[in-house]
Amino acid sequence: MSQDLYATLGVSKDASASEIKSAYRKIARQYHPDVNKESGAEAKFKNIQKAYAILSDPQRKQRYDQFGVADDSAAGSGGPGAGFEGFSSNFGGNFEDIFDTFFGGSSRSQSSGPSSGDDLRFDLSISLEEAALGVDKDIEFYHLENDSGSAKKCSECNGLGQVKVVQRTMLGSFQQISTCPTCKGRGVIGQKKVKKKLTITIPAGIESGNQLRVSNEGNAGPIGGSAGDLYVFITVKEHDYFQRDGSDIYITLELPFTQLILGCTIDIPVLNGEATLKVPSGTQTDTRFRIKSKGLPRIQGYGKGDMYVKVIALFPKQLSSKEKQLVEEFQLLRGDEKTARNIEDCIVKR
Numbered sequence: 001m002s003q004d005l006y007a008t009l010g011v012s013k014d015a016s017a018s019e020i021k022s023a024y025r026k027i028a029r030q031y032h033p034d035v036n037k038e039s040g041a042e043a044k045f046k047n048i049q050k051a052y053a054i055l056s057d058p059q060r061k062q063r064y065d066q067f068g069v070a071d072d073s074a075a076g077s078g079g080p081g082a083g084f085e086g087f088s089s090n091f092g093g094n095f096e097d098i099f100d101t102f103f104g105g106s107s108r109s110q111s112s113g114p115s116s117g118d119d120l121r122f123d124l125s126i127s128l129e130e131a132a133l134g135v136d137k138d139i140e141f142y143h144l145e146n147d148s149g150s151a152k153k154c155s156e157c158n159g160l161g162q163v164k165v166v167q168r169t170m171l172g173s174f175q176q177i178s179t180c181p182t183c184k185g186r187g188v189i190g191q192k193k194v195k196k197k198l199t200i201t202i203p204a205g206i207e208s209g210n211q212l213r214v215s216n217e218g219n220a221g222p223i224g225g226s227a228g229d230l231y232v233f234i235t236v237k238e239h240d241y242f243q244r245d246g247s248d249i250y251i252t253l254e255l256p257f258t259q260l261i262l263g264c265t266i267d268i269p270v271l272n273g274e275a276t277l278k279v280p281s282g283t284q285t286d287t288r289f290r291i292k293s294k295g296l297p298r299i300q301g302y303g304k305g306d307m308y309v310k311v312i313a314l315f316p317k318q319l320s321s322k323e324k325q326l327v328e329e330f331q332l333l334r335g336d337e338k339t340a341r342n343i344e345d346c347i348v349k350r
């Protein structure tokens with residue numbers, strides 16, 4: 001919905017109500033389906049009607065001017081994704097707890113005021129090993145609680161959290177609904193900030209961006225209403241050598257070229273200990289091995305992901321005279337000194 005309603009009617013943005021009305025009458029006559037039989041005229045006529053319906057209504061026009069969206073549902077705040085608002089602070093502490101109000105009170109409706117308290121967000125970082133095995137984490141945060149002695153319904157908004165403000169413009173006066181300045185939209189005054197400690201059980205397999213909801217640990221709601229929820233946003237920290245893709249784990253090993261040529265057995269780290277990898281003789285550089293079920297648990301589904309081990313051949317940069325002699329002997333044995341002269345054999349073909 002990016003239609004410019006003013007352009008549709010052919011008027012400027014500061015056109016008066018009577019200018020909008022006369023422009024509408026003129027252009028609507030021009031495109032009326034009874035008069036205009038050109039293709040597209042009917043669609044244009046509908047757009048004109050819609051534009052006029054909004055621009056001739058002071059409240060809808062004001063919302064359109066403010067939000068640039070010609071849709072009633074986009075008016076006002078509220079609803080998930082409406083953005084972060086107010087009450088944003090950092091309380092410090094042991095965790096990286098950026099603690100702020102979010103969703104702007106997703107569960108409240110425009111007309112009935114707050115029915116529950118604000119949801120809160122807590123950011124928690126964990127290690128990849130913790131994500132693999134699951135972990136219990138103690139967190140500390142602050143939320144608002146109703147002070148039993150002094151919490152009471154806000155008298156300015158009568159507990160609705162919103163007040164009506166009359167705006168006077170050239171088009172006349174109309175009401176706008178805004179957040180109550182006295183209770184900041186909570187509908188209650190006399191709430192206090194309380195430090196809370198909780199143990200959060202983080203399931204194995206969790207990924208960055210996952211959220212855990214803890215019911216009723218957000219801010220207290222209005223008198224008689226429910227509290228909001230606490231959302232714990234998880235970040236899984238980058239690991240020094242494991243890379244993760246969903247439930248699979250990747251690691252890269254550099255091995256002396258002789259280990260790849262001759263083959264070897266090595267113990268390698270996995271997320272919960274060690275595993276044994278058999279590298280067969282004749283393994284090429286950049287070969288990837290799969291170790292089944294050594295990845296992370298699948299948080300949706302069964303079983304575990306796999307672990308992938310890539311091996312890269314390491315060649316010595318310098319050789320002792322003895323080593324050089326052995327490599328030269330090896331080269332002679334294989335006839336490799338002739339290969340480079342036959343360039344066709346060296347080119348990788350598709």
Ligand SMILES: [Zn+2]
Binds near residue numbers: 154159186
């Ligand atoms: Zn209030």
